[in-house]
Amino acid sequence: MLQLSIFLENAKGRLAEVISLLAECKVNLRALSLADTKDYGVLRIIVDDPEGTALKLRERKVVVSLTPVWVLKVPDRTGGLAEVLNQLVQQDVVVEYMYAFVEKENEQALVVLRVQDKAIMEKAMQTLNLPVL
Amino acid sequence: MDLANNVSQETERTEEQWLEGLRKTVEMVLPIHHYQESYGAIGIKSAADIKSLKDFQKLPLTTKEDLRKNYPFGLFAEPMENIVRLHASSGTTGKPTVVGYTREDITLWARIVANSLKRAGVTKKDVVQIAYGYGLFTGGMGLHYGCEELGAIVVPISGGNTARQLMLMRDFGTTVLACTPSYALYLAESLEESGISRDELKLRIGVFGAEPWTEGMREEIEQRLGIKAYDIYGLSETMGPGVAMECPAHKGLHIDDHFYPEILDEEGNPLTVGERGELVITSLDKKGFPVLRYRTKDLTTLHYGTCSCGQVGWTMDRVSARVDDMLIIRGVNVFPSQIEEAILLEGFEPHYLLVVYRVGNLDQLEVQVEVNETSFFDEVRELEARQQRLHKRIEDVLGISVRIRLVEPKSIPRSEGKAVRVVDKRNKEVK
Numbered sequence: 001m002l003q004l005s006i007f008l009e010n011a012k013g014r015l016a017e018v019i020s021l022l023a024e025c026k027v028n029l030r031a032l033s034l035a036d037t038k039d040y041g042v043l044r045i046i047v048d049d050p051e052g053t054a055l056k057l058r059e060r061k062v063v064v065s066l067t068p069v070w071v072l073k074v075p076d077r078t079g080g081l082a083e084v085l086n087q088l089v090q091q092d093v094v095v096e097y098m099y100a101f102v103e104k105e106n107e108q109a110l111v112v113l114r115v116q117d118k119a120i121m122e123k124a125m126q127t128l129n130l131p132v133l
Numbered sequence: 134m135d136l137a138n139n140v141s142q143e144t145e146r147t148e149e150q151w152l153e154g155l156r157k158t159v160e161m162v163l164p165i166h167h168y169q170e171s172y173g174a175i176g177i178k179s180a181a182d183i184k185s186l187k188d189f190q191k192l193p194l195t196t197k198e199d200l201r202k203n204y205p206f207g208l209f210a211e212p213m214e215n216i217v218r219l220h221a222s223s224g225t226t227g228k229p230t231v232v233g234y235t236r237e238d239i240t241l242w243a244r245i246v247a248n249s250l251k252r253a254g255v256t257k258k259d260v261v262q263i264a265y266g267y268g269l270f271t272g273g274m275g276l277h278y279g280c281e282e283l284g285a286i287v288v289p290i291s292g293g294n295t296a297r298q299l300m301l302m303r304d305f306g307t308t309v310l311a312c313t314p315s316y317a318l319y320l321a322e323s324l325e326e327s328g329i330s331r332d333e334l335k336l337r338i339g340v341f342g343a344e345p346w347t348e349g350m351r352e353e354i355e356q357r358l359g360i361k362a363y364d365i366y367g368l369s370e371t372m373g374p375g376v377a378m379e380c381p382a383h384k385g386l387h388i389d390d391h392f393y394p395e396i397l398d399e400e401g402n403p404l405t406v407g408e409r410g411e412l413v414i415t416s417l418d419k420k421g422f423p424v425l426r427y428r429t430k431d432l433t434t435l436h437y438g439t440c441s442c443g444q445v446g447w448t449m450d451r452v453s454a455r456v457d458d459m460l461i462i463r464g465v466n467v468f469p470s471q472i473e474e475a476i477l478l479e480g481f482e483p484h485y486l487l488v489v490y491r492v493g494n495l496d497q498l499e500v501q502v503e504v505n506e507t508s509f510f511d512e513v514r515e516l517e518a519r520q521q522r523l524h525k526r527i528e529d530v531l532g533i534s535v536r537i538r539l540v541e542p543k544s545i546p547r548s549e550g551k552a553v554r555v556v557d558k559r560n561k562e563v564k
Binding site for chain 1: 326504510511512513514516517538539540541542543544
């Protein structure tokens with residue numbers, strides 16, 4: 001799965017501007033997370049058609065990068081996420097960042113994972129056969 | 134490297150031969166009131182009084198201020214009826230400085246530029262797109278006449294209109310691009326977005342000048358446009374582009390034989406070969422506007438010797454800084470090129486802006502750098518680490534504390550001519 005990352009300067013209204021642009025492009029945000037530092041933020045979003053959305057945003061002079069992430073289905077119960085993470089740790093996967101969201105249609109809990117080493121993650125996923133979106 | 138076939142190999146000039154040329158220039162300027170006065174004051178009445186290069190170095194320097202005082206034609210050495218063209222430098226800080234050329238000067242200039250182009254490997258088979266501004270600025274017309282002299286095909290497109298530049302570059306099969314380095318970079322960036330692929334272009338050589346640039350910038354342009362980039366040097370007061378030009382050895386710029394170079398320290402004392410200082414130029418054989426010991430305000434180092442391309446004579450290092458570009462921040466001299474170098478070394482793109490302002494009585498320098506659009510900004514940790522490394526590198530180089538602000542890609546205005554690198558708000562602030 002590809003995630004869209006958008007670099008945002010910390011300026012009043014900049015986030016609203018970009019989110020409005022996404023609305024104009026008729027893009028439905030399935031998940032989003034905002035990482036912030038003193039001077040800037042990185043908006044990360046999951047959408048249905050990441051490549052198409054990136055194209056539309058670029059046409060509107062927004063600079064986006066596409067980042068490979070994994071979206072894992074997680075049992076929506078206590079300890080569900082812990083189970084999944086522990087399995088990944090055993091396979092030497094190192095997580096850079098993650099954020100979670102819930103799909104309302106099927107009440108499914110999902111986590112977006114960005115890992116340090118793509119190859120290790122791919123191997124782990126083969127071994128563990130974890131459910132993905 | 135076989136340049137000998139392209140550029141006539143110069144033989145070494147003796148001191149006496151240089152002196153002969155310099156005396157001729159002195160003779161040309163002596164009837165001019167300004168020189169009569171200043172030379173008379175140190176007892177120079179005729180060119181014959183210059184008996185050695187040491188004597189020559191006693192002659193007063195000529196400055197931009199002298200040109201302004203004699204605005205517009207006061208320092209011309211030929212009657213106006215012999216002048217066929219005027220050029221002028223932008224007068225951002227006062228009146229423009231005006232220069233005049235006789236018909237012979239124009240021919241000589243064309244030959245000098247043609248030689249410069251040959252040095253970079255340009256031939257009569259090349260299609261040269263001149264994206265320097267045409268007009269009072271010497272860049273466009275200077276390159277134009279040089280290309281015609283060489284017999285190359287000239288595309289006199291001038292600066293700006295980037296989409297059209299790229300379209301014609303493809304359709305005309307442009308092989309040589311001549312413009313400022315910052316515009317070359319902007320063209321490269323626009324090419325990536327234009328839908329024209331690099332494979333559709335025949336571009337092979339870049340002739341870039343009219344603003345200071347770093348070696349890192351050269352690598353960036355060469356890599357992104359897939360060309361060999363050469364530095365051309367000149368300024369309108371001494372003639373225009375062609376005063377010096379790089380050869381494929383990239384060991385500095387060969388100074389054309391029609392110019393006598395000197396390097397001086399801040400007080401105007403001569404420095405020796407290998408020492409960095411201000412370049413001072415005297416023109417030889419230029420008639421309409423001969424210039425004597427002109428302070429270029431460009432900082433460089435002179436070398437003398439035989440280049441691996443076979444050329445014997447003076448070379449100068451790439452001009453990476455101009456006295457005029459120097460910022461004094463908390464008493465420390467800062468050149469934009471020092472910061473550009475650090476930015477490129479840390480893997481950022483050379484799109485930056487230096488903002489100087491004052492908080493209370495203290496100067497502050499903010500370095501705005503665009504984040505690279507290609508990949509890494511998703512990793513905040515990586516980005517912060519890079520920002521810190523850049524911060525440290527710049528502070529180590531400058532010796533003063535600075536603020537680094539990462540800004541959105543493409544948010545710093547691109548230039549179609551000379552890039553604006555500095556915004557100094559210190560004098561405008563009312564406290």
